[in-house]
Amino acid sequence: MIHTAAPAQGPLRGTFNVPGDKSISHRAVLMAAMASGRSRLSGVLGSADVLSTIGAVRSLGAGVEVDPQADGSLSVIVDGWDDRGPVSPRGPVDCGNSGTTARLLLGVLAGWPCEVTLTGDASLSCRPMRRVTGPLARMGATFLLAEGDTLPVTVHGAALQGADHMLPVASAQVKTALLLAGLRAHGTTRVCEPAASRDHTERMLPAFGVPVACDAASLCVSVDGPAGMHTCDLDVPGDPSSAAFLIAAAVLVDGSDVNLPDVATNATRTGFLRVLRRMGAHIDLIPDPSEAREVGSLRAFGGVPLIATTVRAAQVPSLVDEVPMLALVATAATGTTRFEGIGELRVKESDRLGALADSLTALGACVRSGPDWLEVDGPCQLHGATLDSLGDHRLAMTYALAGLIASDAISIRRFEAIDVSFPGFLQALIALGAC
Numbered sequence: 001m002i003h004t005a006a007p008a009q010g011p012l013r014g015t016f017n018v019p020g021d022k023s024i025s026h027r028a029v030l031m032a033a034m035a036s037g038r039s040r041l042s043g044v045l046g047s048a049d050v051l052s053t054i055g056a057v058r059s060l061g062a063g064v065e066v067d068p069q070a071d072g073s074l075s076v077i078v079d080g081w082d083d084r085g086p087v088s089p090r091g092p093v094d095c096g097n098s099g100t101t102a103r104l105l106l107g108v109l110a111g112w113p114c115e116v117t118l119t120g121d122a123s124l125s126c127r128p129m130r131r132v133t134g135p136l137a138r139m140g141a142t143f144l145l146a147e148g149d150t151l152p153v154t155v156h157g158a159a160l161q162g163a164d165h166m167l168p169v170a171s172a173q174v175k176t177a178l179l180l181a182g183l184r185a186h187g188t189t190r191v192c193e194p195a196a197s198r199d200h201t202e203r204m205l206p207a208f209g210v211p212v213a214c215d216a217a218s219l220c221v222s223v224d225g226p227a228g229m230h231t232c233d234l235d236v237p238g239d240p241s242s243a244a245f246l247i248a249a250a251v252l253v254d255g256s257d258v259n260l261p262d263v264a265t266n267a268t269r270t271g272f273l274r275v276l277r278r279m280g281a282h283i284d285l286i287p288d289p290s291e292a293r294e295v296g297s298l299r300a301f302g303g304v305p306l307i308a309t310t311v312r313a314a315q316v317p318s319l320v321d322e323v324p325m326l327a328l329v330a331t332a333a334t335g336t337t338r339f340e341g342i343g344e345l346r347v348k349e350s351d352r353l354g355a356l357a358d359s360l361t362a363l364g365a366c367v368r369s370g371p372d373w374l375e376v377d378g379p380c381q382l383h384g385a386t387l388d389s390l391g392d393h394r395l396a397m398t399y400a401l402a403g404l405i406a407s408d409a410i411s412i413r414r415f416e417a418i419d420v421s422f423p424g425f426l427q428a429l430i431a432l433g434a435c
Contacts, residue, residue, distance in 0.1 A: 005403020313341020
């Protein structure tokens with residue numbers, strides 16, 4: 001699909017409810033499948049990635065009923081496999097384009113006596129899996145990986161022993177896989193990171209009956225196993241990563257006033273807000289006083305002069321998915337914005353760092369990049385071009401935002417990639433008056 005993104009004809013204004021959080025949706029479905037009994041989940045994101053997780057747990061023996069709602073979300077009832085454990089499916093489990101599905105399933109399956117092969121599409125089959133299978137193998141599981149340590153991966157589950165893990169790179173996916181494996185291991189499974197990654201797993205596990213020990217000072221989290229899980233009814237809040245793109249659109253287009261209610265405001269997910277405010281953007285975060293969860297409304301305004309900033313490596317885990325959007329905003333800021341420690345972007349759905357640098361250059365921006373860094377000079381006037389998303393949803397949405405402020409239209413190939421996380425992205429822009 002080719003989408004043509006045209007310059008905004010006026011300010012963006014209005015209120016829009018962003019879809020459910022992708023990270024929480026994945027984890028809610030997986031934990032419900034692992035639990036004993038029936039869990040009811042509402043607000044689940046109806047994206048391609050989350051549907052991959054739903055399909056995977058269904059093929060592994062969980063009972064799943066999906067009821068699409070009028071707002072595009074999913075109401076999901078899951079009957080977990082409990083102590084019976086997952087069943088060996090008739091064939092490979094297709095994870096689609098979802099790295100979260102594949103990596104978290106490696107941890108879920110590692111401690112069960114079953115043999116399961118995980119596959120994915122061409123993009124996912126290029127992404128590294130050894131960072132998960134290596135530590136899991138130390139706990140006792142066995143894995144057969146394709147050449148290059150990628151999918152397909154065959155999991156041979158086994159009795160696991162708890163272990164201490166010091167991750168070289170902060171990763172919520174790796175951390176989660178190890179903690180979920182730790183529920184089947186004997187003893188304590190402890191995961192320490194060099195920086196704080198998103199903490200949805202350690203927040204959600206207690207709701208499913210599993211105590212979690214967290215040490216904020218050492219950035220370590222641990223579980224004791226073996227541990228069973230009980231059911232949980234859960235309402236998924238709006239996805240801050242999806243909200244980030246609409247906030248950026250408002251910040252970039254003069255006169256805009258956009259309100260996004262019921263968004264997850266977890267500090268490990270809102271680093272992009274701190275960076276945008278440091279750049280001078282006017283964004284209000286209004287916590288919902290009636291909610292025990294970390295949920296609030298975000299309101300962003302356009303027309304405020306922006307200044308460059310530096311994003312240090314320690315900040316990256318809290319905004320890794322928003323780097324493309326922030327780099328685009330940097331083209332409108334005065335000075336040089338520098339991103340450090342972003343090498344992780346090279347192993348996303350695409351070489352996101354390389355593709356971003358090339359695309360911004362094609363649009364007329366002054367950009368420099370290295371193995372794990374990016375610099376953007378601003379302000380500059382972007383012009384039209386034809387760009388390829390490479391099947392990467394974050395790039396597709398970033399290029400659509402670039403179209404709002406470019407002098408001419410931007411053609412975006414493989415724009416259907418947005419279905420991975422924000423299927424209604426175009427509808428959101430239309431509802432706010434962007435096109």
